[in-house]
Amino acid sequence: MKVTFSAYHAVAEWKWDLPADADDTCGICRVEFEGTCSKCKFPGDDCPIIIGNCTHCFHMHCIGDWLLAESSQGKCPMCRQPFRERLADAAAVATPAGGAPRPGMVAVTPTPARTPAGR
Amino acid sequence: MAGMSSKRLQKELVKIQGTLPPGISLVSADNLREWLMDLSIPDNPIYPPTDTYRLRFLFSQSYPIEAPEVTFLPLQSPERKIPLHPHIYTNGIICLDLLDAQGWSPVHNVESICISIQSMLAGNTKAERPPGDAEFVRSNRSRPRDINFLYHDPSV
Numbered sequence: 001m002k003v004t005f006s007a008y009h010a011v012a013e014w015k016w017d018l019p020a021d022a023d024d025t026c027g028i029c030r031v032e033f034e035g036t037c038s039k040c041k042f043p044g045d046d047c048p049i050i051i052g053n054c055t056h057c058f059h060m061h062c063i064g065d066w067l068l069a070e071s072s073q074g075k076c077p078m079c080r081q082p083f084r085e086r087l088a089d090a091a092a093v094a095t096p097a098g099g100a101p102r103p104g105m106v107a108v109t110p111t112p113a114r115t116p117a118g119r
Numbered sequence: 120m121a122g123m124s125s126k127r128l129q130k131e132l133v134k135i136q137g138t139l140p141p142g143i144s145l146v147s148a149d150n151l152r153e154w155l156m157d158l159s160i161p162d163n164p165i166y167p168p169t170d171t172y173r174l175r176f177l178f179s180q181s182y183p184i185e186a187p188e189v190t191f192l193p194l195q196s197p198e199r200k201i202p203l204h205p206h207i208y209t210n211g212i213i214c215l216d217l218l219d220a221q222g223w224s225p226v227h228n229v230e231s232i233c234i235s236i237q238s239m240l241a242g243n244t245k246a247e248r249p250p251g252d253a254e255f256v257r258s259n260r261s262r263p264r265d266i267n268f269l270y271h272d273p274s275v
Contacts, residue, residue: 027226028183029123030130038126062225065123069184071220078226 014044019055027077028062037061052076053084124182125151131229143233146173153177155192156233157199160240166202173199174236175211176229186223188263189213189232203246206239210256214249214268215239 016033025031026049029038033049037059040047050060056078058066066072067083076083128151135145146155154176160166177188191201191211201207206214216222217235249255259266 030127030228038123065184066225069181071185071223073221077224080224 016049018049018051018057022057026059026062028058028066033057051086053086054079054081124178124180127183128178135230139230140234142237151178154229158233158237160237163241163243165243165246166240171199172202174233183225186218186220189218190263202240203248204240204243205245205247205249208249208252208255212263219268220264
């Protein structure tokens with residue numbers, strides 16, 4: 001029997017490549033990392049995640065707002081150590097062919113029908 | 120910022136309407152600016168289990184970057200007293216590090232604040248008001264966030 005595909009619809013899922021013990025949600029806005037901070041509409045590159053040297057992760061916009069507040073004193077909201085962004089070379093950098101994704105973003109095996117929902 | 124505080128409060132509200140630890144309950148959250156919570160204290164003779172205390176949370180547009188204003192609210196009916204504690208003034212103002220600008224962190228939330236205040240009361244052994252309570256209550260015109268508390272006794 002000969003089967004001919006006339007069309008197919010590929011669906012892929014992605015998630016951030018975060019430290020193994022990281023939470024699923026941003027402690028500041030309480031939204032999943034794969035969703036957006038409360039100011040953004042589109043998840044992913046437009047609303048990236050910042051990993052601290054202390055391994056705590058936040059949406060870049062959330063931690064940015066906190067660090068701009070005087071009362072933050074530059075400290076991580078979770079552990080109160082001075083918040084420093086972990087440099088990319090410390091994490092495994094995924095570079096799938098054909099793209100130059102931000103460090104920290106990794107493709108996951110394609111699975112049927114789940115698109116990242118903007119929450 | 121406005122979007123940030125209402126989205127986060129909406130999420131907290133959904134969670135709080137589900138489950139809360141024993142002794143903590145939601146009274147009202149009619150809008151996303153002011154919430155009322157009731158608190159009872161287990162296992163401390165200073166606070167009989169029949170007594171309930173009411174907390175009022177006021178959120179600014181900058182929540183959770185900025186701490187909410189949290190005070191005890193006295194009521195005649197149902198009766199809600201201001202709990203006796205060396206860090207709680209008769210006007211309901213609470214001196215607690217996590218509620219002031221220096222001690223606040225945006226990872227705190229309504230539930231964790233309630234738990235902290237509940238345990239601060241549960242562990243209390245001194246049935247007394249802070250030093251200078253009468254004078255402070257008479258003269259204070261500042262909002263809690265603008266008061267510089269002296270943490271005179273961190274052991275309590």
